[in-house]
Amino acid sequence: MSDAASRPGDTSVLPPGGGPPRPARADAWSRSGPRRRARRAFRPRRTIPGVLVAAVLAAAAILGAIQAVSAALGHPLWTVPHRDFAGPLQTTPWSGTGTISVAAAVAFIGLVLILIAVIPGRPRAIVLASGDDSVVVGVTRRSLRRSLAWLAEDVAGVHSAKAKAGRRSVTVRATTRLVDTAGLRENVQTTVQDRLTALDPLWPLRVKVRLRRREG
């Protein structure tokens, strides 16, 4: 990783809106292997919806099995009238509004589940370039947000700061109590951009700074 440590000092002050500097190792992004692996590693796993659906399905099937066995033995656990187990189903036509709305709801839930499964989802981490192909490095989005906000708050003149990490950019919202804010925005931008360059994300993130003045 000797070529890896791109020095933060390499970056000069960016013209606002100018293109972000490309760290040397971001070349890895142009190769599909590391890119695909990195994307996969931090893609949402959809465990929560999966576990929920599995639990509901298991519970329903267990209850159904218990009811069916008890009915087979002649003593249904939940006393559905034995002769017409189907109860109101025998008087509801296929074209009834109840049927249609229930069927539509079921189909809709099915569609939602398919979409949850198929949509890749927003990666939980920002992937950093790594010197080694077998290593995938990522900073969790929340952690990056917090650390960049702390960093911005350390800039002289900044009262408070919040950061948001998007797909291609990081937005820092800073407040200041200074009357003369000349150069402050650029300072924050440079500080944050330097840190990002040192982290060396696999695909470059551009920094936007919004500065607001606060009275008091």
Place this chain on the structure above:
Amino acid sequence: MTRHTAHVSRTGLVIIGLILLLGGGAVLARSLRAAPSVLGSSHAPLVTHQQAGYPAQNGWVWWAVAAACAIIALLALWWLAAQTGTRTVRRLPLEPDRIQGATVLRADAATGAIADELESYPSIRSADAALQGSPRAPGLRLSVTAENRPDPAGARAFIETEALPHLRTALERDTIPTVLRLQFSRAFDRHLA
């Protein structure tokens, strides 16, 4: 690695989603008279009198329902277990040569060693390591919390050029697919910097 559980979750969701979508869609199609010749009249009740009386005359129906429910329940429980399992490797075969005698390494010895090594680095607050997947070709999941220092490259260089190669040597492997999750905590010397 845990990509496996992602696969299991997503595949299961697609299957259940398809069943619900197709089932709901078929009922809707009959309700809205999409194809009466195939699906039947939309004015008929959901369950005819004849169908309602069927289980009372045929005792096996309830048993069949019970068996189907049991199979579904087992599949659902298996799916549940496959999603929640972390697939952590506990024992690693080092010397696969059965004739000479097999050498097995406890995985937590290896992961504990790399976690300790990482935590010995000044700006790394805490580290957590786990080997996952198959014992023959395990993957490493590293979770490292580093201090929010101006130059995070040092900690990363240490991980990639020192700690990981040591683990590879210890496990006698050329590569170990690694996922490193980096987090930052507030630095102690934040106001001194």
